[in-house]
Amino acid sequence: MKNKYDVLVIGGGPAGALAAKTAAEKGLSVCLVEKRPAIGAPVRCAEGIGREALAEFTDPDPRFISAEMTGAAIVAPDGFTMRLESAMAGNKVGYILDRKVFDRELVWRAADAGADVFVKTRATAPIRDGKKIAGAHLEFCGEKRTVKADVVIAADGVESKFSKWCGIDTTVPVREIMSSAQYVLTDIDIDPQATIFYLGNEVAPEGYLWIFPKGKRAANVGVGISGRKSGKGHRAKDYLDRFVKRQFPDGKAIECIVGGVSVCEPLQETVADGLLIAGDAARVVDPLTGGGIYNGMFTGRLAAEVAAKCIGNGNCSKNALMPYDAAWRASKMGRTIARNYQIKEFLIKLSDEKLNDIIHSLAKVNLKEFSTLSLIKEITKANPKLMLELGALAASLR
Amino acid sequence: MLNIHRDICGYCGCCVSVCPEGALELIDAYLTVEPACTSCGICAKVCPLGALEVVHEK
Structure with a gap:
């Protein structure tokens, strides 16, 4: 472990792995730390991912596909x-x-790309240089270490603490x-x-x-x-x-x-001076499905791309890193999160009777033309008594 | 104070994410409580297994 890297990635899940791999491929020196002794275990996931979503990052290797x-x-x-x-x-x-194999494979690829990887190594506090986050204090198998970095990417999952230590409220x-x-x-x-x-x-x-x-x-x-x-x-x-x-x-x-x-809305801000927050730690899980694998990989990769640009320009201030925040919000993923948050908020307020009504109506709709708004229109047609609730949902999505 | 039943805890970190004081931390398979804990009980409520318990001192 060196004392200084271009990028320090905290967390060895899909977000951290993609961040480390992408940064290493861009020629940066990268250190990825994972607090657990093994990548991928224990699994904290139902392990589902869409075909196209996976294809954006990897071929479907039978070693990590269970079904x-x-x-x-x-x-x-x-x-x-x-x-x-x-x-x-x-x-x-x-x-x-099979997340145990999948996560391991992703970190393996990050290591192959040139990233240093340390397991059983946890961040205990940020290093500050004035306002800027300039690295992290680590505990490496019980030994204290200090690692400086131009950019820290916090990908420390749902139980994320790093961003909180940096002054960002991540409470769900x-x-x-x-x-x-x-x-x-x-x-x-x-x-x-x-x-x-x-x-x-x-x-x-x-x-x-x-x-x-x-x-x-x-x-x-x-x-x-x-x-x-x-x-x-x-x-x-x-x-x-x-x-x-x-x-x-x-x-x-x-x-x-x-x-x-x-299943909350994403963090208000996913950047600070010298800091990018990715994956579950940024609260970018899909609020409707609870899916977070793709969103983690997407934000992890994007974080590293923006970090590489900023490091190249010699400016890793919050303003300079802000394109990361803007880009994921404007992406298909960001727009899906915003839409699905509204749908989730609508669905959780429904009684079981209304939910029955909607699902019975959905079953009659031709699902080949699938867009959220047309779907709402179709359900309302089939089930006029849902007009009031669905109208409000449709309005919130416009 | 907050009691952690370590025989029940699944060290998943669900509690850490909802703690408004940032008083909980998951270190691999070991959950820690810091003095910042106000015994608000939010963590005890959301725990999927019921491993946390607020004990009111007499």
């Missing part, structure tokens, strides 16, 4: 199932990854943390090529329960509920256990994980 998805289904609170099939039968729409509102629990269940009867989402207050208040296949008879079965709905006797794990007992009484859990997923 290929061709369809999805939404189960309404009343048990009605709406199937969403790919336009072409048998066409892949997405994958369930209670109602916007998805308190989540998941089993890897084996020996269960499932459709191995379709993801299934269960909605409703009984199953997952203000969240959803998912079955994401990991093989012919195995799946990630998990649930996320709003933090405000969580409490003694009705926590994420309670909801999950109740569902599993009913649906998969003979399933065998070979892994039990928990986690928090933010």
